[in-house]
Amino acid sequence: MREEKNCIVIEQLNFAYGERRPILKNISLAIPNSSVVAGMCGSGSGKTTLLRNICGQAQPEIGGGRITVMGHDVVSADVNALYSLRNEDGLLFQLEGLFTHITEFQNVSFPLPEHKHLAEPVIRDMELLKLQAGGLRGSADLRPSECAGGTAARLATAA
Numbered sequence: 146m147r148e149e150k151n152c153i154v155i156e157q158l159n160f161a162y163g164e165r166r167p168i169l170k171n172i173s174l175a176i177p178n179s180s181v182v183a184g185m186c187g188s189g190s191g192k193t194t195l196l197r198n199i200c201g202q203a204q205p206e207i208g209g210g211r212i213t214v215m216g217h218d219v220v221s222a223d224v225n226a227l228y229s230l231r232n233e234d235g236l237l238f239q240l241e242g243l244f245t246h247i248t249e250f251q252n253v254s255f256p257l258p259e260h261k262h263l264a265e266p267v268i269r270d271m272e273l274l275k276l277q278a279g280g281l282r283g284s285a286d287l288r289p290s291e292c293a294g295g296t297a298a299r300l301a302t303a304a
């Protein structure tokens with residue numbers, strides 16, 4: 146597998162939670178640059194666990210494989226390297242990964258102040274543009290639990 150043509154490369158990944166049964170066993174795959182990928186399998190098959198390994202939230206067993214994202218070794222990366230890498234990629238977890246206790250507007254605006262050194266009025270305009278692009282501007286004050294499933298999915302993508 147040639148990493149320069151792939152944004153994600155996984156080689157012989159093995160992962161288990163403690164001594165329990167293995168969740169991921171000898172997984173290898175390459176995802177080409179500029180790809181959109183959807184993982185659809187049965188409940189409990191390891192989709193979220195795979196994503197957690199890809200973004201460094203979970204670590205494979207010792208000697209349990211290799212994961213590179215945009216050429217960076219995720220398995221051996223330190224906290225600062227993982228943080229930097231996460232600023233460059235985007236993953237959408239099940240249940241849209243939204244904060245349920247805040248509004249749609251607040252969900253969209255949550256990451257902007259941390260990653261952008263912009264004036265507050267500019268950030269607010271960016272937030273409104275993101276909501277507008279997703280067809281969500283009229284529901285900015287609603288919480289995710291007050292929205293239909295498709296609306297919540299569009300909100301998660303906008304965020």
